[in-house]
Amino acid sequence: MNAALGMFCFFVGVTLVITWWAxxxxxxxxxxxxxxxxxxxxxxxxxxxxxxxxxxxxxxxTGLIAFYGFDGFMxxxxxxxxxxxxxxxVAEPLRNVGKYTMADLxxxxxxxxxVRAIAAISTLVVALFYMIAQMVGAGxxxxxxxxxxxxxxxxxxxxxxxxxxxxxxxxxxTTWVQIIKAVLLLAGAIAISIMVLAHYGFSLPQxxxxxxxxxxxxxxxxxxxxxxxxxxxxxALNLLSLGLALVLGTAGLPHILMRFYTVPSAKxxxxxxxxxxxxxxxxxxxxxxxxxxxxxLVGKADIGTHVRDAAAIAYISKQPAAEQPALNVQLKTxxxxxxxxxxxxxxxxxxxxxGGSYFMAFIAAVAFATILAVVAGLTISAxxxxxxxxxxxxxxxxxxxxxxxLRVARATAAAVGIVAIVLSIGLRTLNVAFLVGLAFAVAAxxxxxxxxxxxxxxxxxxxxxxxxxxxxxxxxxxIIAISPAIMxxxxxxxxxxxxxxxxxxxxxxNPGLLSIPLGFLGAILGTLxxxxxxxxxxxxxxxxxxxxxxxxxx
Amino acid sequence: xxARPRVEASGVEHHHLTPGDWSKVANEPRFRSLIADxxxxxxxxxxxxxxxFLALPVLVGFAPATMERAVxxxxxxxxxxxxxxxxxxxxxxxLYLWRARGYDATERAVTEDVRKEFGAP
Numbered sequence: 001m002n003a004a005l006g007m008f009c010f011f012v013g014v015t016l017v018i019t020w021w022a023x024x025x026x027x028x029x030x031x032x033x034x035x036x037x038x039x040x041x042x043x044x045x046x047x048x049x050x051x052x053x054x055x056x057x058x059x060x061x062t063g064l065i066a067f068y069g070f071d072g073f074m075x076x077x078x079x080x081x082x083x084x085x086x087x088x089x090v091a092e093p094l095r096n097v098g099k100y101t102m103a104d105l106x107x108x109x110x111x112x113x114x115v116r117a118i119a120a121i122s123t124l125v126v127a128l129f130y131m132i133a134q135m136v137g138a139g140x141x142x143x144x145x146x147x148x149x150x151x152x153x154x155x156x157x158x159x160x161x162x163x164x165x166x167x168x169x170x171x172x173x174t175t176w177v178q179i180i181k182a183v184l185l186l187a188g189a190i191a192i193s194i195m196v197l198a199h200y201g202f203s204l205p206q207x208x209x210x211x212x213x214x215x216x217x218x219x220x221x222x223x224x225x226x227x228x229x230x231x232x233x234x235x236a237l238n239l240l241s242l243g244l245a246l247v248l249g250t251a252g253l254p255h256i257l258m259r260f261y262t263v264p265s266a267k268x269x270x271x272x273x274x275x276x277x278x279x280x281x282x283x284x285x286x287x288x289x290x291x292x293x294x295x296x297l298v299g300k301a302d303i304g305t306h307v308r309d310a311a312a313i314a315y316i317s318k319q320p321a322a323e324q325p326a327l328n329v330q331l332k333t334x335x336x337x338x339x340x341x342x343x344x345x346x347x348x349x350x351x352x353x354x355g356g357s358y359f360m361a362f363i364a365a366v367a368f369a370t371i372l373a374v375v376a377g378l379t380i381s382a383x384x385x386x387x388x389x390x391x392x393x394x395x396x397x398x399x400x401x402x403x404x405x406l407r408v409a410r411a412t413a414a415a416v417g418i419v420a421i422v423l424s425i426g427l428r429t430l431n432v433a434f435l436v437g438l439a440f441a442v443a444a445x446x447x448x449x450x451x452x453x454x455x456x457x458x459x460x461x462x463x464x465x466x467x468x469x470x471x472x473x474x475x476x477x478x479i480i481a482i483s484p485a486i487m488x489x490x491x492x493x494x495x496x497x498x499x500x501x502x503x504x505x506x507x508x509x510n511p512g513l514l515s516i517p518l519g520f521l522g523a524i525l526g527t528l529x530x531x532x533x534x535x536x537x538x539x540x541x542x543x544x545x546x547x548x549x550x551x552x553x554x
Numbered sequence: 555x556x557a558r559p560r561v562e563a564s565g566v567e568h569h570h571l572t573p574g575d576w577s578k579v580a581n582e583p584r585f586r587s588l589i590a591d592x593x594x595x596x597x598x599x600x601x602x603x604x605x606x607f608l609a610l611p612v613l614v615g616f617a618p619a620t621m622e623r624a625v626x627x628x629x630x631x632x633x634x635x636x637x638x639x640x641x642x643x644x645x646x647x648x649l650y651l652w653r654a655r656g657y658d659a660t661e662r663a664v665t666e667d668v669r670k671e672f673g674a675p
Contacts, residue, residue: 070630070633070636073636074610074614074636077607077610077639077640078607080639080640080643081603081607081639081642083643084599084603084646085600087647088596088600089600205627208629209628212627212628213628222628224628224629224633225622226618226621226622226632227618230615235615236611236612236614236615236616237615239614240611240612242611243607243608243611247604247608270651270654273647274647277643277647281640281643284640285640537573538573538576540576540580540581541571541577541580543580544576544585547585547588547589548585548588548661548665548668549661550665551571
């Protein structure tokens with residue numbers, strides 16, 4: 001896997017040169033947070049795509065489709081359709097009204113510290129959850145691809161790089177890291193898809209025919225059928241809850257929203273969404289070819305996490321005595337023993353099957369690049385929530401030294417990165433895959449209702465915003481705590497474990513179905529409890545500015 | 555790769571407008587028609603895409619018999635419905651981009667009116 005390391009180092013080298021170039025141009029807070037609002041609409045479209053197509057999508061969804069077929073593809077559909085929410089409801093008004101953060105939009109006419117503070121906290125929660133999920137993924141990936149490097153090394157390297165990009169290069173460096181990564185990822189995904197199709201003689205009926213009849217230990221599986229992942233009594237509600245969180249949540253993801261401040265106008269923001277939707281759509285279509293290719297060409301038995309080190313020794317000790325010597329030899333020679341239920345290796349293994357070890361190395365390097373670009377975007381959004389919303393607006397009252405603001409923003413980026421590194425190392429053995437779904441659920445429940453109502457309902461007020469955000473935040477966090485993501489009784493040999501070893505109280509994996517309506521309900525009831533004539537009067541100004549761009553930040 | 559400075563937005567500061575001024579602009583017929591135009595497209599389009607998208611998990615979950623019917627080789631109704639979501643998203647995107655050119659024209663006219671009435675800074 002030295003080839004993967006070499007390609008990854010080349011990517012890091014290029015991005016560090018960009019960071020050095022960007023650092024000379026990042027001398028003001030506007031430069032740091034928004035790249036001086038000089039990114040072109042098309043470039044920003046690529047950057048939005050690079051910010052959004054995460055390793056969870058590339059590795060995770062490919063693996064889900066390889067294992068569970070159609071149910072995994074539901075994620076792909078939701079991730080694209082979600083951009084219609086961004087296009088119709090959020091991108092242009094946000095660019096016209098706000099400055100750097102989501103809280104800027106919400107507190108445009110809902111003044112007061114409470115609204116901004118809770119919006120900033122919600123931003124930090126979403127960014128941190130999402131970041132930890134990505135970083136733990138990075139650690140596991142390095143663990144498998146580069147046995148020489150440890151999990152901890154991987155997390156520290158990813159964390160240190162994201163801190164360097166953001167701290168020195170700000171939004172400008174982050175943008176170009178995301179653009180380069182988007183190009184690489186799309187190239188890789190399209191290449192794999194074409195090779196899969198070539199394998200089936202460019203005949204879709206042949207590919208689907210193979211996918212409908214995948215051999216397995218328990219007989220053939222039809223991957224085109226639903227219900228392989230979401231089965232049983234709550235399967236349908238699970239799908240609906242997930243779908244709702246995906247389709248609404250994207251419009252409340254702070255690192256995506258922040259990208260629309262980097263372009264010169266609302267029109268350019270619209271162009272960004274359009275390009276992003278084309279790129280993201282093509283990418284998620286390729287997950288179908290990659291997933292079905294991995295299932296039919298590599299096979300489920302050969303995709304799986306290889307248990308290593310202490311976990312492997314523990315695993316071997318529990319196997320029948322007759323099998324232990326062979327497993328010990330395997331551990332010595334290959335540094336791992338046989339698979340569990342993890343499917344993250346589907347895409348790299350498929351690349352190995354189709355194009356050999358160098359192609360696999362390229363795909364692995366692309367996966368690292370993907371993780372880096374996404375965590376950099378998350379770091380800068382978390383940094384802006386703290387430095388711009390909490391420090392500058394709440395502590396300093398919106399007045400103060402420009403150089404101090406930049407200094408605080410840089411320091412926060414480093415602090416956020418260090419917190420993420422520590423948490424990711426600490427959470428190593430916990431199953432954190434649910435954190436991505438949770439980040440979407442929090443965004444959909446706490447952020448989106450308030451963003452939408454503040455732009456469309458004159459009567460909406462501070463109490464409504466605070467109640468809405470709190471209801472969405474508390475309910476999504478509370479419900480996930482009693483859901484199967486946190487509560488569950490683990491089988492004895494499980495590589496990861498649940499936080500609470502008890503049967504779950506809430507049956508669905510994603511809280512969205514309940515927490516999103518609660519977010520809206522909180523916002524509406526809170527509004528009806530009080531009146532804010534000032535906010536109602538300011539609605540005219542918001543409406544004009546959001547729809548014409550008059551007075552927009554330049 | 556060099557990010558070129560662009561001056562695209564009007565660059566006009568409108569902070570000197572009083573709340574009353576903003577309300578006046580908000581009630582101008584041209585601005586009202588811009589908002590009405592946007593709502594006429596965005597509200598139904600949003601309702602439609604949410605319904606079309608959520609119909610996928612609902613139908614797959616609650617009407618599996620119909621959705622699992624193979625219609626093209628082994629490809630099922632649900633498979634085609636899922637793929638059609640991509641087409642739906644891209645078609646709505648194209649429609650919106652096409653409509654938005656009209657919004658931009660009205661928006662420029664409104665901005666010009668405001669400049670005439672309240673003066674350029």
